[in-house]
Amino acid sequence: MSNPSLLILAGDGIGPEVMNEVKKIIGWYGEKRDLAFDVEEDLVGGIAFDTHGTPLTDATMEKAQNADAVLLGAVGGPKYDTLDFSQKPERGLLRLRKEMDLYANLRPAQCFDALADFSSLKRDVVAGLDIVIVRELTSGVYFGEPRGVHKEGNERVGINTQRYTESEIARVARSAFELARRRNNKVCSMEKANVMESGVLWREVVTEIHQAEYPDVELSHMYADAGAMQLCRWPKQFDVIVTDNLFGDLLSDAAAMLTGSLGMLPSASLGAPMANGRPKALYEPVHGSAPDIAGQGKANPIACILSFAMALRYSFDQGAEAERLEKAVETVLADGLRTADLLGPEGGSPISTTQMGDAIVAVL
Amino acid sequence: MSNPSLLILAGDGIGPEVMNEVKKIIGWYGEKRDLAFDVEEDLVGGIAFDTHGTPLTDATMEKAQNADAVLLGAVGGPKYDTLDFSQKPERGLLRLRKEMDLYANLRPAQCFDALADFSSLKRDVVAGLDIVIVRELTSGVYFGEPRGVHKEGNERVGINTQRYTESEIARVARSAFELARRRNNKVCSMEKANVMESGVLWREVVTEIHQAEYPDVELSHMYADAGAMQLCRWPKQFDVIVTDNLFGDLLSDAAAMLTGSLGMLPSASLGAPMANGRPKALYEPVHGSAPDIAGQGKANPIACILSFAMALRYSFDQGAEAERLEKAVETVLADGLRTADLLGPEGGSPISTTQMGDAIVAVL
Ligand SMILES: CC(C)[C@H](C(=O)O)[C@@H](O)C(=O)O
Ligand SMILES: CC(C)[C@H](C(=O)O)[C@@H](O)C(=O)O
Numbered sequence: 001m002s003n004p005s006l007l008i009l010a011g012d013g014i015g016p017e018v019m020n021e022v023k024k025i026i027g028w029y030g031e032k033r034d035l036a037f038d039v040e041e042d043l044v045g046g047i048a049f050d051t052h053g054t055p056l057t058d059a060t061m062e063k064a065q066n067a068d069a070v071l072l073g074a075v076g077g078p079k080y081d082t083l084d085f086s087q088k089p090e091r092g093l094l095r096l097r098k099e100m101d102l103y104a105n106l107r108p109a110q111c112f113d114a115l116a117d118f119s120s121l122k123r124d125v126v127a128g129l130d131i132v133i134v135r136e137l138t139s140g141v142y143f144g145e146p147r148g149v150h151k152e153g154n155e156r157v158g159i160n161t162q163r164y165t166e167s168e169i170a171r172v173a174r175s176a177f178e179l180a181r182r183r184n185n186k187v188c189s190m191e192k193a194n195v196m197e198s199g200v201l202w203r204e205v206v207t208e209i210h211q212a213e214y215p216d217v218e219l220s221h222m223y224a225d226a227g228a229m230q231l232c233r234w235p236k237q238f239d240v241i242v243t244d245n246l247f248g249d250l251l252s253d254a255a256a257m258l259t260g261s262l263g264m265l266p267s268a269s270l271g272a273p274m275a276n277g278r279p280k281a282l283y284e285p286v287h288g289s290a291p292d293i294a295g296q297g298k299a300n301p302i303a304c305i306l307s308f309a310m311a312l313r314y315s316f317d318q319g320a321e322a323e324r325l326e327k328a329v330e331t332v333l334a335d336g337l338r339t340a341d342l343l344g345p346e347g348g349s350p351i352s353t354t355q356m357g358d359a360i361v362a363v364l
Numbered sequence: 365m366s367n368p369s370l371l372i373l374a375g376d377g378i379g380p381e382v383m384n385e386v387k388k389i390i391g392w393y394g395e396k397r398d399l400a401f402d403v404e405e406d407l408v409g410g411i412a413f414d415t416h417g418t419p420l421t422d423a424t425m426e427k428a429q430n431a432d433a434v435l436l437g438a439v440g441g442p443k444y445d446t447l448d449f450s451q452k453p454e455r456g457l458l459r460l461r462k463e464m465d466l467y468a469n470l471r472p473a474q475c476f477d478a479l480a481d482f483s484s485l486k487r488d489v490v491a492g493l494d495i496v497i498v499r500e501l502t503s504g505v506y507f508g509e510p511r512g513v514h515k516e517g518n519e520r521v522g523i524n525t526q527r528y529t530e531s532e533i534a535r536v537a538r539s540a541f542e543l544a545r546r547r548n549n550k551v552c553s554m555e556k557a558n559v560m561e562s563g564v565l566w567r568e569v570v571t572e573i574h575q576a577e578y579p580d581v582e583l584s585h586m587y588a589d590a591g592a593m594q595l596c597r598w599p600k601q602f603d604v605i606v607t608d609n610l611f612g613d614l615l616s617d618a619a620a621m622l623t624g625s626l627g628m629l630p631s632a633s634l635g636a637p638m639a640n641g642r643p644k645a646l647y648e649p650v651h652g653s654a655p656d657i658a659g660q661g662k663a664n665p666i667a668c669i670l671s672f673a674m675a676l677r678y679s680f681d682q683g684a685e686a687e688r689l690e691k692a693v694e695t696v697l698a699d700g701l702r703t704a705d706l707l708g709p710e711g712g713s714p715i716s717t718t719q720m721g722d723a724i725v726a727v728l
Contacts, residue, residue, distance in 0.1 A: 076558065090558045120489045120597050141505075141526060142559055149565050152529070158565030160526040162505060166519045192613070194440065194454045195506050201513050201522030225617040226652075232596060232621040233484050249556070250614055253589040257596040288590075 015073025
C-alpha cells in the first residue's frame with residue numbers, strides 16, 4: 001500500500017519558514033513511527049502569482065483535489081495590495097476552500113497553561129480555555145453573487161451578497177453537533193437573525209437539525225455582536241460555536257487573541273469524505289503571512305505544527321500520534337522556550353523558528 | 365424662543381427604567397441650569413407592536429423627524445422572537461436610523477478608572493482607554509436589497525445584500541476624520557478588502573477623502589478580523605475607528621466589553637444638519653433591553669445618562685454641561701457606588717437603578 005499523500009503549499013511571508021519546521025516533524029514521523037507520507041510541494045498566493053501570474057494554477061488545484069491532505073502556510077503581503085481583486089493572493093486560498101468544498105472550518109481556541117499569563121485577558125478568564133469555533137467556509141458573503149464594484153450614474157457602488165442555502169447550513173450544523181458530542185455536548189449558534197434574513201434561516205435550520213438529529217446536544221443561540229462580547233467577557237461559557245463564514249472570520253480571530261498568541265492556533269478545513277473514506281481536508285495556521293517579520297527566523301511555527309497534528313487526527317485517524325505531538329508542544333512551552341511573539345512586555349530571550357521546531361522534535 | 369424639543373422613546377425591557385433616571389437629569393437641567401427641554405414621549409419596539417401592531421407608527425416617525433433630538437432606551441425581548449421579521453421590535457429602531465438618515469454612529473469605548481479592575485482584560489491593557497468607533501448606520505447589509513428567504517427548488521435560501529455607494533462611504537469617513545481632528549488625529553479604517561469588493565471600494569473612498577480633505581490626519585487600514593484581534597490585544601493603539609454597519613456592530617460590542625460593562629456605554633447617531641443647524645440625532649445606550657433583569661430595578665442607568673450627555677454636546681452645543689454630567693458619573697463611581705452589573709465576583713452590595721440616578725443628580 002502506498003503512503004498517504006500530503007500536498008504542502010507554504011505560500012507567502014512566514015509561510016515557508018514555519019512550514020520548514022513542519023517538514024522536520026513529518027520526517028520524524030516517517031523515520032521513528034513508521035508513518036511515512038508522500039510529500040509534494042507547490043505554490044499558492046503571491047508567490048504563485050509571481051511565478052505563474054495567478055494565485056493558484058489549475059495544475060495545483062488538481063493536485064490539491066487528489067491529495068489525502070493539504071497543508072497550507074499563509075498567503076498575502078503588502079506587495080500584492082495593488083493587484084486586481086481576482087489576482088490577490090487570498091483568491092488562491094479561497095479557490096482551494098471553495099473547489100475542495102471544505103465547508104467546516106474547525107478553529108480551536110485553547111489556552112496553554114504556560115501561556116495563560118500572556119493573554120491580555122486576566123488569567124482566570126482564560127486559563128484552561130478550550131473551545132472550538134466551527135466556521136462555515138464555502139459560502140456566505142465570501143462567495144455570493146452578484147458582487148463587484150460598478151458605476152451607477154456618477155457613483156461607484158460596491159456590492160457583495162450574503163447567501164446561504166438550507167443544505168449549506170445543515171451540513172455545517174451537523175459538523176458542529178458531531179464535534180460537540182465528542183466534547184462537552186454544547187453548541188452555541190451565532191448569527192444576526194434580528195436584522196438579517198439569512199440569519200433567520202440560519203437559526204431555523206440549525207434548530208431543525210438539532211431537534212431531528214441531535215436532541216441530546218445542548219443548543220443555544222446568540223446574536224453575533226453579543227457573541228463577540230461574551231467571547232471577551234467569559235469565553236469558558238462556550239464549548240462549540242457554529243457560525244457563518246464572515247462572523248466566523250471575526251469571532252475566531254477575537255477568540256484566538258484570548259489565548260495569548262495567534263502564533264499558537266491551528267485550523268482544519270474539512271469537506272465531504274473522498275472515495276478512500278478520508279474527508280477532503282486542508283490544514284492551516286489561523287495566523288497570516290506576517291510580512292513584517294518574514295525571513296527573519298522570528299516566526300512561531302507552533303500553529304503550523306499543531307495544524308499538522310490536526311491532520312494526523314482528522315485525516316489519518318492517528319489520534320494518539322496527534323496527542324503525542326500536542327504534548328510535545330506543551331512540554332516545550334512548560335520548559336520556558338519562547339519565540340518572540342510569546343514574550344510579554346517583561347521580555348526574555350526568544351528562540352528562533354528553527355530552534356522551536358528542533359526543540360519539539362527533540363521532545364518527540 | 366421655545367425650548368428645544370426632545371422625543372423620548374423608552375422602548376422595551378430595561379429601557380423605561382433607565383430612561384426614568386434620565387428624566388430626572390433632564391428635570392435638573394431645566395430647574396438648576398435654565399436648560400429646559402420640551403419633552404414628549406412615545407413608543408418604539410415591542411411595546412409599540414403590542415399597542416399599535418407595528419414596532420414604529422408613522423406618527424411616531426413623524427415626531428422623531430421633527431424633534432431636536434431623540435432619546436431611545438432599548439428594544440426587543442424574547443416575547444417577540446416569533447414575530448415576523450418585518451414586525452420585530454428591531455425594525456422600529458432600524459426605521460428610525462434609516463429614515464432620519466443617521467449615518468454616523470459614534471460609540472465611545474472609555475474605561476472609567478474606578479472600573480478598570482472590573483474588565484476581563486488586564487488593568488494595564490484597558491486603564492485610561494478612550495477610543496471612539498464610528499459605525500456607518502444607514503446602509504450595508506442591514507438595508508441592502510435583494511433580501512429575504514425564498515425557495516429555490518426544494519430548498520430555502522436566505523439572502524442579504526451588502527451594498528455601499530461612494531457617497532455613503534465618503535460622508536461617514538468625513539465624520540470620522542472630523543472627530544479625529546478634535547481628538548488624537550488618528551483614524552483606522554476597517555473592512556475586508558481582501559475578500560469583499562464592497563471593502564475594496566470602502567478602502568479606496570476613505571483613502572481618497574483622506575488625501576483630498578484630511579491629509580493632516582493619520583490614516584491606517586486594517587482587515588476587520590485583525591481589527592477584532594487588535595481590539596482585544598492592545599486597544600489603546602486606536603483613536604478613532606471607522607467601519608461599516610455590520611463590522612461596527614460586532615467591533616463596538618467587543619470594544620464595549622473591554623471597558624468592563626456594557627452598562628456604561630452611550631452612543632450618538634448623527635445625520636445631516638436640519639434647518640436649525642442641529643444635526644438629526646438619536647442617542648441611545650449601547651446595551652440592549654436585557655429582558656432577564658427588566659422590571660427589577662437592577663439595571664444600570666449610566667449608559668442612558670451618558671447618552672443624554674452626548675445629546676447636550678452634539679445636539680445642543682452644551683459641551684461644558686455635558687462634561688459636568690460626565691464628571692458627576694465619575695464622582696459617583698469613584699465613591700464606590702455600583703449597580704449590580706458593576707460588581708465583580710467578589711460581590712459587594714449593589715444599589716438600584718433609582719439610587720444610581722438619584723446619586724448622580726445629588727452630585728450635580
Ligand atoms: C486570508 C483571508 C482570505 C482569510 C479569510 O478572510 O478567511 C483569513 O482571514 C482567515 O481567517 O483564514
Ligand atoms: C438591536 C439591533 C438591531 C442593533 C443592531 O444590530 O444594530 C444593536 O445590536 C445595536 O448595535 O445597536
